[in-house]
Amino acid sequence: MTDASQDTFRAFVADHDAGVESAVREMTDADIADGDVLIAVEWSSLNFKDGLASVPEGKVARRSPLVVGVDLAGVVMDSSDGRFTKDQPVLAHGYELGTAHNGGLSERARVPADWVVTQPAGLTDREAMILGTAGFTAGLSLHSLEQRGLEPGAGAVLVTGATGGLGSCAVAILAARGYEVHASTGKDDAHEWLRSLGASEVLGRSDVEAHAERSLSKQLWAATIDSVGGRTLAGALTATHYGGAVAASGLTGGVKLDTTVMPFILRGVSLIGVDSAMLPIDVRQAVWNRLGSDYRPADLELLVDEELGLDGVAAGVRVLLDGGARGRKLVRPSA
Ligand SMILES: NC(=O)c1ccc[n+]([C@@H]2O[C@H](COP(=O)([O-])OP(=O)(O)OC[C@H]3O[C@@H](n4cnc5c(N)ncnc54)[C@H](OP(=O)(O)O)[C@@H]3O)[C@@H](O)[C@H]2O)c1
Structure with a gap:
Protein backbone atom coordinates (compact mmCIF):
# COMPACT_ATOMS: atom_id res chain seq x y z
CA MET A 1 0.00 0.00 0.00
CA PRO A 120 -18.47 -5.74 -3.83
CA ALA A 121 -18.46 -8.99 -1.88
CA GLY A 122 -17.08 -11.75 -4.09
CA LEU A 123 -14.36 -9.66 -5.77
CA THR A 124 -10.90 -8.63 -4.57
CA ASP A 125 -9.55 -5.27 -5.72
CA ARG A 126 -7.43 -7.08 -8.32
CA GLU A 127 -10.44 -9.06 -9.57
CA ALA A 128 -12.55 -5.90 -9.71
CA MET A 129 -9.95 -4.36 -12.03
CA ILE A 130 -9.72 -7.52 -14.17
CA LEU A 131 -13.29 -6.53 -14.98
CA GLY A 132 -12.91 -2.74 -14.67
CA THR A 133 -14.92 -0.39 -16.86
CA ALA A 134 -14.90 -2.97 -19.66
CA GLY A 135 -16.35 -5.74 -17.51
CA PHE A 136 -18.73 -3.36 -15.79
CA THR A 137 -20.10 -2.21 -19.16
CA ALA A 138 -20.45 -5.82 -20.29
CA GLY A 139 -22.39 -6.52 -17.07
CA LEU A 140 -24.51 -3.39 -17.51
CA SER A 141 -25.29 -4.45 -21.09
CA LEU A 142 -26.53 -7.84 -19.89
CA HIS A 143 -28.44 -6.24 -17.00
CA SER A 144 -30.20 -3.95 -19.52
CA LEU A 145 -31.03 -6.88 -21.81
CA GLU A 146 -32.37 -8.95 -18.91
CA GLN A 147 -34.53 -6.02 -17.77
CA ARG A 148 -36.15 -6.32 -21.22
CA GLY A 149 -36.82 -10.02 -20.72
CA LEU A 150 -33.71 -11.81 -21.96
CA GLU A 151 -33.01 -15.02 -20.06
CA PRO A 152 -30.82 -18.09 -20.53
CA GLY A 153 -32.55 -20.42 -22.96
CA ALA A 154 -33.91 -17.58 -25.13
CA GLY A 155 -31.39 -18.41 -27.85
CA ALA A 156 -27.78 -17.62 -28.66
CA VAL A 157 -26.40 -14.22 -27.64
CA LEU A 158 -23.82 -12.63 -29.94
CA VAL A 159 -20.82 -10.72 -28.56
CA THR A 160 -18.96 -8.52 -31.05
CA GLY A 161 -15.37 -7.30 -30.71
CA ALA A 162 -15.07 -10.41 -28.59
CA THR A 163 -11.33 -10.33 -27.92
CA GLY A 164 -11.52 -6.75 -26.62
CA GLY A 165 -11.82 -5.92 -22.94
CA LEU A 166 -15.57 -5.36 -23.04
CA GLY A 167 -16.19 -8.23 -25.46
CA SER A 168 -14.12 -10.84 -23.63
CA CYS A 169 -15.74 -9.95 -20.30
CA ALA A 170 -19.17 -10.19 -21.95
CA VAL A 171 -18.40 -13.69 -23.25
CA ALA A 172 -17.28 -14.83 -19.78
CA ILE A 173 -20.21 -13.19 -17.94
CA LEU A 174 -22.83 -14.59 -20.33
CA ALA A 175 -21.31 -18.07 -20.05
CA ALA A 176 -21.35 -17.82 -16.26
CA ARG A 177 -25.08 -16.97 -16.41
CA GLY A 178 -25.77 -20.03 -18.56
CA TYR A 179 -26.28 -18.36 -21.95
CA GLU A 180 -25.30 -19.89 -25.28
CA VAL A 181 -22.63 -17.44 -26.50
CA HIS A 182 -21.56 -16.71 -30.07
CA ALA A 183 -18.46 -14.53 -30.36
CA SER A 184 -17.31 -12.50 -33.37
CA THR A 185 -13.73 -11.39 -33.77
CA GLY A 186 -11.28 -10.04 -36.32
CA LYS A 187 -8.50 -12.24 -34.87
CA ASP A 188 -8.29 -15.69 -36.47
CA ASP A 189 -5.82 -16.94 -33.86
CA ALA A 190 -8.08 -16.14 -30.88
CA HIS A 191 -10.85 -18.66 -31.50
CA GLU A 192 -9.62 -21.25 -29.00
CA TRP A 193 -9.20 -18.64 -26.28
CA LEU A 194 -12.75 -17.37 -26.87
CA ARG A 195 -14.03 -20.95 -26.56
CA SER A 196 -12.12 -21.30 -23.29
CA LEU A 197 -13.97 -18.20 -22.02
CA GLY A 198 -17.30 -19.85 -22.81
CA ALA A 199 -18.17 -19.18 -26.48
CA SER A 200 -19.78 -22.18 -28.19
CA GLU A 201 -19.37 -20.66 -31.67
CA VAL A 202 -16.80 -18.18 -33.01
CA LEU A 203 -17.45 -16.12 -36.16
CA GLY A 204 -15.25 -13.81 -38.19
CA ARG A 205 -15.90 -10.08 -37.95
CA SER A 206 -16.89 -10.02 -41.63
CA ASP A 207 -19.52 -12.74 -41.06
CA VAL A 208 -21.51 -10.32 -38.88
CA GLU A 209 -20.87 -7.35 -41.18
CA ALA A 210 -22.24 -9.37 -44.12
CA HIS A 211 -25.72 -9.32 -42.56
CA ALA A 212 -25.72 -5.53 -43.03
CA GLU A 213 -26.12 -6.11 -46.79
CA ARG A 214 -29.81 -6.91 -46.20
CA SER A 215 -32.50 -4.99 -44.37
CA LEU A 216 -33.61 -8.27 -42.76
CA SER A 217 -31.43 -11.35 -42.48
CA LYS A 218 -31.88 -14.82 -41.00
CA GLN A 219 -32.88 -14.63 -37.30
CA LEU A 220 -29.74 -15.90 -35.57
CA TRP A 221 -29.44 -14.19 -32.20
CA ALA A 222 -31.83 -13.49 -29.32
CA ALA A 223 -29.63 -10.55 -28.34
CA THR A 224 -26.26 -8.95 -29.01
CA ILE A 225 -23.75 -7.21 -26.76
CA ASP A 226 -22.03 -4.90 -29.23
CA SER A 227 -18.96 -2.77 -28.52
CA VAL A 228 -17.98 -2.28 -32.18
CA GLY A 229 -20.74 -0.16 -33.80
CA GLY A 230 -20.64 0.63 -37.54
CA ARG A 231 -21.40 -2.21 -39.97
CA THR A 232 -21.10 -4.79 -37.21
CA LEU A 233 -23.97 -3.19 -35.29
CA ALA A 234 -26.02 -2.88 -38.49
CA GLY A 235 -25.43 -6.57 -39.23
CA ALA A 236 -26.38 -7.66 -35.71
CA LEU A 237 -29.67 -5.72 -35.91
CA THR A 238 -30.78 -7.43 -39.13
CA ALA A 239 -30.07 -10.92 -37.71
CA THR A 240 -31.80 -10.47 -34.34
CA HIS A 241 -34.77 -12.68 -33.43
CA TYR A 242 -38.30 -11.34 -33.43
CA GLY A 243 -38.65 -9.31 -30.17
CA GLY A 244 -34.91 -9.45 -29.47
CA ALA A 245 -32.57 -6.62 -28.56
CA VAL A 246 -29.10 -5.27 -29.22
CA ALA A 247 -27.18 -3.46 -26.48
CA ALA A 248 -24.78 -0.98 -28.11
CA SER A 249 -21.90 0.54 -26.18
CA GLY A 250 -18.91 1.11 -28.45
CA LEU A 251 -17.43 2.52 -31.62
CA THR A 252 -14.20 0.67 -32.46
CA GLY A 253 -15.70 -0.24 -35.86
CA GLY A 254 -17.07 3.25 -36.55
CA VAL A 255 -19.53 5.85 -35.29
CA LYS A 256 -21.90 5.80 -38.28
CA LEU A 257 -24.91 3.48 -38.25
CA ASP A 258 -26.16 2.83 -41.78
CA THR A 259 -29.20 0.57 -41.58
CA THR A 260 -32.97 0.46 -42.16
CA VAL A 261 -35.96 0.55 -39.83
CA MET A 262 -37.05 -2.96 -40.90
CA PRO A 263 -35.76 -4.88 -37.82
CA PHE A 264 -37.58 -2.37 -35.59
CA ILE A 265 -40.94 -2.25 -37.36
CA LEU A 266 -41.23 -5.85 -38.65
CA ARG A 267 -39.52 -7.76 -35.85
CA GLY A 268 -39.97 -5.46 -32.86
CA VAL A 269 -36.21 -5.47 -32.33
CA SER A 270 -34.92 -2.98 -29.73
CA LEU A 271 -31.69 -1.04 -29.87
CA ILE A 272 -30.56 -0.28 -26.31
CA GLY A 273 -27.94 2.38 -25.65
CA VAL A 274 -25.49 1.54 -22.89
CA ASP A 275 -23.53 4.23 -21.06
CA SER A 276 -21.42 3.36 -18.06
CA ALA A 277 -19.91 6.80 -17.51
CA MET A 278 -22.77 8.91 -16.17
CA LEU A 279 -24.83 6.05 -14.73
CA PRO A 280 -26.30 6.87 -11.28
CA ILE A 281 -24.18 5.52 -8.44
CA ASP A 282 -26.94 3.28 -6.98
CA VAL A 283 -27.34 1.40 -10.29
CA ARG A 284 -23.54 1.25 -10.57
CA GLN A 285 -23.26 -0.32 -7.11
CA ALA A 286 -26.07 -2.79 -7.90
CA VAL A 287 -24.39 -3.98 -11.13
CA TRP A 288 -21.04 -4.32 -9.31
CA ASN A 289 -22.76 -6.44 -6.66
CA ARG A 290 -24.01 -8.72 -9.45
CA LEU A 291 -20.50 -8.89 -10.94
CA GLY A 292 -19.37 -10.30 -7.59
CA SER A 293 -22.20 -12.85 -7.52
CA ASP A 294 -24.41 -14.16 -10.35
CA TYR A 295 -22.49 -12.32 -13.12
CA ARG A 296 -19.06 -13.38 -11.80
CA PRO A 297 -17.04 -15.15 -14.54
CA ALA A 298 -15.98 -18.63 -13.54
CA ASP A 299 -12.26 -18.01 -14.09
CA LEU A 300 -11.39 -14.31 -14.02
N1 LIG B 1 -20.60 2.99 -23.47
C1 LIG B 1 -19.74 2.80 -22.48
O1 LIG B 1 -20.02 3.13 -21.32
C2 LIG B 1 -18.43 2.16 -22.77
C3 LIG B 1 -17.67 1.59 -21.74
C4 LIG B 1 -16.48 0.91 -22.07
C5 LIG B 1 -16.07 0.85 -23.40
N2 LIG B 1 -16.83 1.46 -24.35
C6 LIG B 1 -16.45 1.41 -25.76
O2 LIG B 1 -16.46 0.04 -26.16
C7 LIG B 1 -15.46 -0.16 -27.16
C8 LIG B 1 -14.54 -1.29 -26.70
O3 LIG B 1 -13.85 -0.88 -25.54
P1 LIG B 1 -12.73 -1.83 -24.92
O4 LIG B 1 -12.15 -1.10 -23.76
O5 LIG B 1 -13.27 -3.20 -24.77
O6 LIG B 1 -11.66 -1.79 -26.12
P2 LIG B 1 -10.52 -2.82 -26.50
O7 LIG B 1 -10.16 -3.65 -25.31
O8 LIG B 1 -9.47 -2.01 -27.16
O9 LIG B 1 -11.22 -3.79 -27.57
C9 LIG B 1 -11.70 -3.35 -28.79
C10 LIG B 1 -11.99 -4.52 -29.72
O10 LIG B 1 -12.76 -4.03 -30.81
C11 LIG B 1 -12.49 -4.81 -31.96
N3 LIG B 1 -12.06 -3.91 -33.03
C12 LIG B 1 -10.97 -3.14 -33.09
N4 LIG B 1 -10.92 -2.47 -34.24
C13 LIG B 1 -11.99 -2.81 -34.92
C14 LIG B 1 -12.50 -2.46 -36.19
N5 LIG B 1 -11.87 -1.60 -36.99
N6 LIG B 1 -13.64 -3.02 -36.58
C15 LIG B 1 -14.28 -3.87 -35.76
N7 LIG B 1 -13.85 -4.26 -34.55
C16 LIG B 1 -12.72 -3.72 -34.14
C17 LIG B 1 -11.36 -5.76 -31.62
O11 LIG B 1 -11.93 -7.02 -31.28
P3 LIG B 1 -11.92 -8.27 -32.32
O12 LIG B 1 -10.59 -8.28 -32.97
O13 LIG B 1 -12.15 -9.45 -31.44
O14 LIG B 1 -13.01 -8.03 -33.30
C18 LIG B 1 -10.77 -5.12 -30.38
O15 LIG B 1 -10.09 -6.07 -29.59
C19 LIG B 1 -14.76 1.19 -27.34
O16 LIG B 1 -15.35 1.87 -28.42
C20 LIG B 1 -15.05 1.90 -26.04
O17 LIG B 1 -14.97 3.30 -26.19
C21 LIG B 1 -17.99 2.10 -24.06
Whole structure:
Protein backbone atom coordinates (compact mmCIF):
# COMPACT_ATOMS: atom_id res chain seq x y z
CA MET A 1 0.00 0.00 0.00
CA THR A 2 1.17 3.55 -0.69
CA ASP A 3 2.65 5.25 2.37
CA ALA A 4 0.35 8.17 3.27
CA SER A 5 3.30 10.19 4.48
CA GLN A 6 5.32 10.03 1.29
CA ASP A 7 5.69 13.36 -0.46
CA THR A 8 5.56 12.27 -4.05
CA PHE A 9 3.93 9.48 -6.03
CA ARG A 10 3.95 8.40 -9.65
CA ALA A 11 1.18 8.80 -12.22
CA PHE A 12 0.73 8.40 -15.99
CA VAL A 13 0.00 11.89 -17.30
CA ALA A 14 -1.29 13.27 -20.60
CA ASP A 15 -0.25 16.89 -21.16
CA HIS A 16 -1.59 17.73 -24.60
CA ASP A 17 -1.39 21.51 -24.10
CA ALA A 18 2.35 21.13 -23.51
CA GLY A 19 2.65 19.13 -26.75
CA VAL A 20 4.58 16.29 -25.09
CA GLU A 21 3.94 12.54 -25.22
CA SER A 22 1.95 11.03 -22.36
CA ALA A 23 4.40 9.70 -19.76
CA VAL A 24 4.95 8.81 -16.11
CA ARG A 25 5.51 11.81 -13.82
CA GLU A 26 6.21 12.42 -10.16
CA MET A 27 3.33 14.23 -8.47
CA THR A 28 2.30 15.51 -5.06
CA ASP A 29 -1.09 15.55 -3.32
CA ALA A 30 -1.42 19.22 -4.32
CA ASP A 31 -1.56 18.11 -7.99
CA ILE A 32 -4.71 16.04 -7.34
CA ALA A 33 -6.51 18.39 -5.01
CA ASP A 34 -10.18 17.86 -6.05
CA GLY A 35 -12.37 15.35 -4.22
CA ASP A 36 -13.46 14.14 -0.77
CA VAL A 37 -11.83 10.70 -0.81
CA LEU A 38 -8.07 10.09 -1.10
CA ILE A 39 -7.42 6.55 -2.34
CA ALA A 40 -4.22 4.49 -2.45
CA VAL A 41 -4.64 2.85 -5.85
CA GLU A 42 -3.75 -0.84 -5.65
CA TRP A 43 -4.91 -1.78 -9.15
CA SER A 44 -6.07 -0.02 -12.29
CA SER A 45 -6.57 -1.28 -15.84
CA LEU A 46 -6.36 -0.13 -19.44
CA ASN A 47 -9.44 0.64 -21.50
CA PHE A 48 -9.82 1.88 -25.07
CA LYS A 49 -10.85 5.27 -23.65
CA ASP A 50 -7.48 5.53 -21.87
CA GLY A 51 -5.85 5.14 -25.27
CA LEU A 52 -7.97 8.00 -26.58
CA ALA A 53 -7.14 10.15 -23.52
CA SER A 54 -3.43 9.55 -24.07
CA VAL A 55 -3.31 11.06 -27.54
CA PRO A 56 -4.41 14.59 -28.57
CA GLU A 57 -6.43 13.34 -31.56
CA GLY A 58 -8.43 11.09 -29.18
CA LYS A 59 -10.34 14.19 -27.97
CA VAL A 60 -11.11 12.56 -24.61
CA ALA A 61 -8.80 14.51 -22.27
CA ARG A 62 -10.68 17.60 -21.09
CA ARG A 63 -7.92 19.07 -18.95
CA SER A 64 -4.17 19.37 -19.33
CA PRO A 65 -2.23 17.98 -17.61
CA LEU A 66 -4.49 15.00 -16.87
CA VAL A 67 -3.74 11.84 -14.92
CA VAL A 68 -5.10 9.20 -17.33
CA GLY A 69 -7.13 6.21 -16.15
CA VAL A 70 -10.88 5.63 -16.08
CA ASP A 71 -10.52 2.78 -13.55
CA LEU A 72 -9.16 2.37 -10.06
CA ALA A 73 -9.48 0.09 -7.05
CA GLY A 74 -7.74 0.49 -3.73
CA VAL A 75 -8.16 1.53 -0.12
CA VAL A 76 -9.26 4.81 1.42
CA MET A 77 -6.34 6.78 2.87
CA ASP A 78 -8.46 9.69 4.02
CA SER A 79 -12.06 10.85 3.58
CA SER A 80 -13.89 14.05 4.50
CA ASP A 81 -17.17 12.29 3.63
CA GLY A 82 -18.68 10.15 6.39
CA ARG A 83 -19.71 7.34 4.02
CA PHE A 84 -16.09 6.23 3.66
CA THR A 85 -13.51 5.41 6.32
CA LYS A 86 -9.76 4.89 6.33
CA ASP A 87 -8.60 1.49 5.00
CA GLN A 88 -12.00 0.72 3.40
CA PRO A 89 -11.66 -1.14 0.07
CA VAL A 90 -13.34 0.84 -2.72
CA LEU A 91 -13.32 1.30 -6.46
CA ALA A 92 -14.22 4.10 -8.84
CA HIS A 93 -14.69 4.51 -12.56
CA GLY A 94 -16.63 6.61 -15.02
CA TYR A 95 -18.09 10.08 -14.47
CA GLU A 96 -15.16 12.39 -15.26
CA LEU A 97 -12.43 10.10 -13.94
CA GLY A 98 -9.54 10.10 -16.41
CA THR A 99 -11.20 12.67 -18.69
CA ALA A 100 -11.89 15.97 -16.88
CA HIS A 101 -10.77 14.74 -13.43
CA ASN A 102 -7.41 13.17 -12.62
CA GLY A 103 -7.73 9.41 -13.02
CA GLY A 104 -6.61 6.03 -11.77
CA LEU A 105 -3.28 5.32 -13.51
CA SER A 106 -1.57 6.63 -10.43
CA GLU A 107 -0.38 5.49 -7.04
CA ARG A 108 -2.91 7.90 -5.51
CA ALA A 109 -6.22 9.39 -6.60
CA ARG A 110 -8.61 11.87 -5.06
CA VAL A 111 -12.25 11.56 -6.14
CA PRO A 112 -15.67 12.94 -5.16
CA ALA A 113 -17.40 10.64 -2.64
CA ASP A 114 -20.44 10.42 -4.95
CA TRP A 115 -18.31 8.51 -7.47
CA VAL A 116 -17.02 5.90 -5.04
CA VAL A 117 -18.30 2.30 -5.10
CA THR A 118 -17.92 -0.01 -2.10
CA GLN A 119 -15.89 -3.03 -3.17
CA PRO A 120 -18.47 -5.74 -3.83
CA ALA A 121 -18.46 -8.99 -1.88
CA GLY A 122 -17.08 -11.75 -4.09
CA LEU A 123 -14.36 -9.66 -5.77
CA THR A 124 -10.90 -8.63 -4.57
CA ASP A 125 -9.55 -5.27 -5.72
CA ARG A 126 -7.43 -7.08 -8.32
CA GLU A 127 -10.44 -9.06 -9.57
CA ALA A 128 -12.55 -5.90 -9.71
CA MET A 129 -9.95 -4.36 -12.03
CA ILE A 130 -9.72 -7.52 -14.17
CA LEU A 131 -13.29 -6.53 -14.98
CA GLY A 132 -12.91 -2.74 -14.67
CA THR A 133 -14.92 -0.39 -16.86
CA ALA A 134 -14.90 -2.97 -19.66
CA GLY A 135 -16.35 -5.74 -17.51
CA PHE A 136 -18.73 -3.36 -15.79
CA THR A 137 -20.10 -2.21 -19.16
CA ALA A 138 -20.45 -5.82 -20.29
CA GLY A 139 -22.39 -6.52 -17.07
CA LEU A 140 -24.51 -3.39 -17.51
CA SER A 141 -25.29 -4.45 -21.09
CA LEU A 142 -26.53 -7.84 -19.89
CA HIS A 143 -28.44 -6.24 -17.00
CA SER A 144 -30.20 -3.95 -19.52
CA LEU A 145 -31.03 -6.88 -21.81
CA GLU A 146 -32.37 -8.95 -18.91
CA GLN A 147 -34.53 -6.02 -17.77
CA ARG A 148 -36.15 -6.32 -21.22
CA GLY A 149 -36.82 -10.02 -20.72
CA LEU A 150 -33.71 -11.81 -21.96
CA GLU A 151 -33.01 -15.02 -20.06
CA PRO A 152 -30.82 -18.09 -20.53
CA GLY A 153 -32.55 -20.42 -22.96
CA ALA A 154 -33.91 -17.58 -25.13
CA GLY A 155 -31.39 -18.41 -27.85
CA ALA A 156 -27.78 -17.62 -28.66
CA VAL A 157 -26.40 -14.22 -27.64
CA LEU A 158 -23.82 -12.63 -29.94
CA VAL A 159 -20.82 -10.72 -28.56
CA THR A 160 -18.96 -8.52 -31.05
CA GLY A 161 -15.37 -7.30 -30.71
CA ALA A 162 -15.07 -10.41 -28.59
CA THR A 163 -11.33 -10.33 -27.92
CA GLY A 164 -11.52 -6.75 -26.62
CA GLY A 165 -11.82 -5.92 -22.94
CA LEU A 166 -15.57 -5.36 -23.04
CA GLY A 167 -16.19 -8.23 -25.46
CA SER A 168 -14.12 -10.84 -23.63
CA CYS A 169 -15.74 -9.95 -20.30
CA ALA A 170 -19.17 -10.19 -21.95
CA VAL A 171 -18.40 -13.69 -23.25
CA ALA A 172 -17.28 -14.83 -19.78
CA ILE A 173 -20.21 -13.19 -17.94
CA LEU A 174 -22.83 -14.59 -20.33
CA ALA A 175 -21.31 -18.07 -20.05
CA ALA A 176 -21.35 -17.82 -16.26
CA ARG A 177 -25.08 -16.97 -16.41
CA GLY A 178 -25.77 -20.03 -18.56
CA TYR A 179 -26.28 -18.36 -21.95
CA GLU A 180 -25.30 -19.89 -25.28
CA VAL A 181 -22.63 -17.44 -26.50
CA HIS A 182 -21.56 -16.71 -30.07
CA ALA A 183 -18.46 -14.53 -30.36
CA SER A 184 -17.31 -12.50 -33.37
CA THR A 185 -13.73 -11.39 -33.77
CA GLY A 186 -11.28 -10.04 -36.32
CA LYS A 187 -8.50 -12.24 -34.87
CA ASP A 188 -8.29 -15.69 -36.47
CA ASP A 189 -5.82 -16.94 -33.86
CA ALA A 190 -8.08 -16.14 -30.88
CA HIS A 191 -10.85 -18.66 -31.50
CA GLU A 192 -9.62 -21.25 -29.00
CA TRP A 193 -9.20 -18.64 -26.28
CA LEU A 194 -12.75 -17.37 -26.87
CA ARG A 195 -14.03 -20.95 -26.56
CA SER A 196 -12.12 -21.30 -23.29
CA LEU A 197 -13.97 -18.20 -22.02
CA GLY A 198 -17.30 -19.85 -22.81
CA ALA A 199 -18.17 -19.18 -26.48
CA SER A 200 -19.78 -22.18 -28.19
CA GLU A 201 -19.37 -20.66 -31.67
CA VAL A 202 -16.80 -18.18 -33.01
CA LEU A 203 -17.45 -16.12 -36.16
CA GLY A 204 -15.25 -13.81 -38.19
CA ARG A 205 -15.90 -10.08 -37.95
CA SER A 206 -16.89 -10.02 -41.63
CA ASP A 207 -19.52 -12.74 -41.06
CA VAL A 208 -21.51 -10.32 -38.88
CA GLU A 209 -20.87 -7.35 -41.18
CA ALA A 210 -22.24 -9.37 -44.12
CA HIS A 211 -25.72 -9.32 -42.56
CA ALA A 212 -25.72 -5.53 -43.03
CA GLU A 213 -26.12 -6.11 -46.79
CA ARG A 214 -29.81 -6.91 -46.20
CA SER A 215 -32.50 -4.99 -44.37
CA LEU A 216 -33.61 -8.27 -42.76
CA SER A 217 -31.43 -11.35 -42.48
CA LYS A 218 -31.88 -14.82 -41.00
CA GLN A 219 -32.88 -14.63 -37.30
CA LEU A 220 -29.74 -15.90 -35.57
CA TRP A 221 -29.44 -14.19 -32.20
CA ALA A 222 -31.83 -13.49 -29.32
CA ALA A 223 -29.63 -10.55 -28.34
CA THR A 224 -26.26 -8.95 -29.01
CA ILE A 225 -23.75 -7.21 -26.76
CA ASP A 226 -22.03 -4.90 -29.23
CA SER A 227 -18.96 -2.77 -28.52
CA VAL A 228 -17.98 -2.28 -32.18
CA GLY A 229 -20.74 -0.16 -33.80
CA GLY A 230 -20.64 0.63 -37.54
CA ARG A 231 -21.40 -2.21 -39.97
CA THR A 232 -21.10 -4.79 -37.21
CA LEU A 233 -23.97 -3.19 -35.29
CA ALA A 234 -26.02 -2.88 -38.49
CA GLY A 235 -25.43 -6.57 -39.23
CA ALA A 236 -26.38 -7.66 -35.71
CA LEU A 237 -29.67 -5.72 -35.91
CA THR A 238 -30.78 -7.43 -39.13
CA ALA A 239 -30.07 -10.92 -37.71
CA THR A 240 -31.80 -10.47 -34.34
CA HIS A 241 -34.77 -12.68 -33.43
CA TYR A 242 -38.30 -11.34 -33.43
CA GLY A 243 -38.65 -9.31 -30.17
CA GLY A 244 -34.91 -9.45 -29.47
CA ALA A 245 -32.57 -6.62 -28.56
CA VAL A 246 -29.10 -5.27 -29.22
CA ALA A 247 -27.18 -3.46 -26.48
CA ALA A 248 -24.78 -0.98 -28.11
CA SER A 249 -21.90 0.54 -26.18
CA GLY A 250 -18.91 1.11 -28.45
CA LEU A 251 -17.43 2.52 -31.62
CA THR A 252 -14.20 0.67 -32.46
CA GLY A 253 -15.70 -0.24 -35.86
CA GLY A 254 -17.07 3.25 -36.55
CA VAL A 255 -19.53 5.85 -35.29
CA LYS A 256 -21.90 5.80 -38.28
CA LEU A 257 -24.91 3.48 -38.25
CA ASP A 258 -26.16 2.83 -41.78
CA THR A 259 -29.20 0.57 -41.58
CA THR A 260 -32.97 0.46 -42.16
CA VAL A 261 -35.96 0.55 -39.83
CA MET A 262 -37.05 -2.96 -40.90
CA PRO A 263 -35.76 -4.88 -37.82
CA PHE A 264 -37.58 -2.37 -35.59
CA ILE A 265 -40.94 -2.25 -37.36
CA LEU A 266 -41.23 -5.85 -38.65
CA ARG A 267 -39.52 -7.76 -35.85
CA GLY A 268 -39.97 -5.46 -32.86
CA VAL A 269 -36.21 -5.47 -32.33
CA SER A 270 -34.92 -2.98 -29.73
CA LEU A 271 -31.69 -1.04 -29.87
CA ILE A 272 -30.56 -0.28 -26.31
CA GLY A 273 -27.94 2.38 -25.65
CA VAL A 274 -25.49 1.54 -22.89
CA ASP A 275 -23.53 4.23 -21.06
CA SER A 276 -21.42 3.36 -18.06
CA ALA A 277 -19.91 6.80 -17.51
CA MET A 278 -22.77 8.91 -16.17
CA LEU A 279 -24.83 6.05 -14.73
CA PRO A 280 -26.30 6.87 -11.28
CA ILE A 281 -24.18 5.52 -8.44
CA ASP A 282 -26.94 3.28 -6.98
CA VAL A 283 -27.34 1.40 -10.29
CA ARG A 284 -23.54 1.25 -10.57
CA GLN A 285 -23.26 -0.32 -7.11
CA ALA A 286 -26.07 -2.79 -7.90
CA VAL A 287 -24.39 -3.98 -11.13
CA TRP A 288 -21.04 -4.32 -9.31
CA ASN A 289 -22.76 -6.44 -6.66
CA ARG A 290 -24.01 -8.72 -9.45
CA LEU A 291 -20.50 -8.89 -10.94
CA GLY A 292 -19.37 -10.30 -7.59
CA SER A 293 -22.20 -12.85 -7.52
CA ASP A 294 -24.41 -14.16 -10.35
CA TYR A 295 -22.49 -12.32 -13.12
CA ARG A 296 -19.06 -13.38 -11.80
CA PRO A 297 -17.04 -15.15 -14.54
CA ALA A 298 -15.98 -18.63 -13.54
CA ASP A 299 -12.26 -18.01 -14.09
CA LEU A 300 -11.39 -14.31 -14.02
CA GLU A 301 -7.69 -15.01 -14.59
CA LEU A 302 -8.47 -16.26 -18.12
CA LEU A 303 -9.35 -12.65 -19.00
CA VAL A 304 -5.92 -11.28 -18.04
CA ASP A 305 -3.71 -10.47 -21.01
CA GLU A 306 -0.87 -8.93 -19.02
CA GLU A 307 0.02 -7.09 -15.83
CA LEU A 308 1.84 -3.80 -16.25
CA GLY A 309 3.49 -1.21 -14.06
CA LEU A 310 3.00 2.48 -14.91
CA ASP A 311 6.10 2.30 -17.12
CA GLY A 312 4.30 -0.18 -19.39
CA VAL A 313 1.17 1.96 -19.86
CA ALA A 314 2.34 3.97 -22.91
CA ALA A 315 2.97 0.79 -24.91
CA GLY A 316 -0.19 -0.85 -23.55
CA VAL A 317 -2.56 1.90 -24.67
CA ARG A 318 -0.93 1.88 -28.11
CA VAL A 319 -1.86 -1.80 -28.49
CA LEU A 320 -5.49 -0.94 -27.67
CA LEU A 321 -5.58 1.98 -30.12
CA ASP A 322 -4.25 -0.36 -32.83
CA GLY A 323 -7.13 -2.82 -32.22
CA GLY A 324 -4.79 -5.41 -30.72
CA ALA A 325 -6.56 -5.99 -27.39
CA ARG A 326 -6.90 -9.55 -26.18
CA GLY A 327 -8.66 -9.50 -22.83
CA ARG A 328 -7.65 -7.15 -20.09
CA LYS A 329 -4.47 -5.28 -19.27
CA LEU A 330 -4.11 -4.85 -15.51
CA VAL A 331 -2.00 -2.06 -14.07
CA ARG A 332 -0.29 -2.22 -10.67
CA PRO A 333 0.73 1.44 -10.14
CA SER A 334 3.17 0.65 -7.32
CA ALA A 335 5.06 -2.01 -9.35
N1 LIG B 1 -20.60 2.99 -23.47
C1 LIG B 1 -19.74 2.80 -22.48
O1 LIG B 1 -20.02 3.13 -21.32
C2 LIG B 1 -18.43 2.16 -22.77
C3 LIG B 1 -17.67 1.59 -21.74
C4 LIG B 1 -16.48 0.91 -22.07
C5 LIG B 1 -16.07 0.85 -23.40
N2 LIG B 1 -16.83 1.46 -24.35
C6 LIG B 1 -16.45 1.41 -25.76
O2 LIG B 1 -16.46 0.04 -26.16
C7 LIG B 1 -15.46 -0.16 -27.16
C8 LIG B 1 -14.54 -1.29 -26.70
O3 LIG B 1 -13.85 -0.88 -25.54
P1 LIG B 1 -12.73 -1.83 -24.92
O4 LIG B 1 -12.15 -1.10 -23.76
O5 LIG B 1 -13.27 -3.20 -24.77
O6 LIG B 1 -11.66 -1.79 -26.12
P2 LIG B 1 -10.52 -2.82 -26.50
O7 LIG B 1 -10.16 -3.65 -25.31
O8 LIG B 1 -9.47 -2.01 -27.16
O9 LIG B 1 -11.22 -3.79 -27.57
C9 LIG B 1 -11.70 -3.35 -28.79
C10 LIG B 1 -11.99 -4.52 -29.72
O10 LIG B 1 -12.76 -4.03 -30.81
C11 LIG B 1 -12.49 -4.81 -31.96
N3 LIG B 1 -12.06 -3.91 -33.03
C12 LIG B 1 -10.97 -3.14 -33.09
N4 LIG B 1 -10.92 -2.47 -34.24
C13 LIG B 1 -11.99 -2.81 -34.92
C14 LIG B 1 -12.50 -2.46 -36.19
N5 LIG B 1 -11.87 -1.60 -36.99
N6 LIG B 1 -13.64 -3.02 -36.58
C15 LIG B 1 -14.28 -3.87 -35.76
N7 LIG B 1 -13.85 -4.26 -34.55
C16 LIG B 1 -12.72 -3.72 -34.14
C17 LIG B 1 -11.36 -5.76 -31.62
O11 LIG B 1 -11.93 -7.02 -31.28
P3 LIG B 1 -11.92 -8.27 -32.32
O12 LIG B 1 -10.59 -8.28 -32.97
O13 LIG B 1 -12.15 -9.45 -31.44
O14 LIG B 1 -13.01 -8.03 -33.30
C18 LIG B 1 -10.77 -5.12 -30.38
O15 LIG B 1 -10.09 -6.07 -29.59
C19 LIG B 1 -14.76 1.19 -27.34
O16 LIG B 1 -15.35 1.87 -28.42
C20 LIG B 1 -15.05 1.90 -26.04
O17 LIG B 1 -14.97 3.30 -26.19
C21 LIG B 1 -17.99 2.10 -24.06
